[in-house]
Amino acid sequence: MSAPRVIVYGEKCFRLEPDKRSERLRGLDAVYGHWQTDSPRSFRKGSVPPGYPHMRIKSCDTIDWIDGLDHEHRWEADGLLDGADKLDADRMSQPEEGWDVGTLAFLTVRPEAYVQHSSHPLYPSLVIQDLEKENLNGYVSRVSCSCRGIYIPKAVKRRYSTNSKEITVGATIPTISEYPQSYRVPQQRLQMTERFLIDGDPPTDKVGQVLLGADVPTDTPTIFSSALTAFVTSFQFNYPYLWRIDNLTAERLLAGRSEHDVTVQYSYWEAVEPNGAA
Structure with missing residues (x-):
């Protein structure tokens, strides 16, 4: 005897709960989603969660209620909520006289904007002497720059x-x-x-x-x-x-x-x- 045919009516992909957003002063921002879809692979690791173009899914727990029809997902994504460069570390030294020197680290979706021996894209009076780029989630990078120049104007x-x-x-x-x-x-x-x-x-x-x-x-x-x-x-x-x-x-x-x-x-x-x- 064959199994009874299941017919699902209405929307098949929708939120079960409002997304939970966590915007952080330092480090990657996070978003948590609870969804129902008709596919077990709707939220794959590294994919873009709906509504958050600058975030990437890092993990997803899925319950298969009805194969090919009803799948429940709880996923977590990280990245930059607004896509803007975010200061992650400030170790600049500002002596009373002479050049300001030190390290600035930013989280960014545009690491190509940071170029050695060029102006810092956010502080044009600083020159990047050395830099290190680390890809954090396949989209957002952490760029650490050793800088020299004028960080903040100082008195004579x-x-x-x-x-x-x-x-x-x-x-x-x-x-x-x-x-x-x-x-x-x-x-x-x-x-x-x-x-x-x-x-x-x-x-x-x-x-x-x-x-x-x-x-x-x-x-x-x-x-x-x-x-x-x-x-x-x-x-x-x-x-x-x-x-x-x-x-x-x-x-x-x-x-x-x-x-x-x-x-x-x-x-x-x-x-x-x-x-x-x-």
Whole structure:
């Protein structure tokens, strides 16, 4: 006697429960589904679950109620819910001076966007020096990049120093004319060094030139002139005067790049100073 014929009416493929989504700060996101279909192979490992193009099924438990007609599936998929690159590890070092260096790891569906000796696709002021790519589920990759450059803008680092020497000057002081009219006086030069990172050309055109407007350093120490200046008989005129750039060094991040690690050395010069011999 043959088995009775089974006829199933209505929709054969549908959700038995709403999908459960797990969006994570680090690592792959997850989706859990509970479905009924008419095939035991509806949700194969590595396939795309319905409604989640950036996820891949990693496991599926199936119960065959009626072969070829009624199959119950509980599957789990992982990947990136929205398909956007996700930060998975941040080990960047940000020193007070100089380039930021370290490692950034991202989960991505576009590993080809990460190229050695090129800009990081999400941080264009960082250069990828070394990288490692790992395929996690046949679709999403983990890309670990060793980077160097400007991760987060940083403040200018400033240092002051003085350069002092003694000079002999002639001076006429009416109230003490009986004293010698030649004096050994200290001549001090205030110097300042600034170091900063810049995305652009270093200001080499400002070296040895008169600084105007925004190029003039601000928030600097008070400059004191010699008390004998009013009585000195011989002067020298300086140009450029006030703050001026004496030296500039710059390290380019990489050939063809616009980022530079710049060190600028300033000195302060009075417009008129006593003229004397060292």
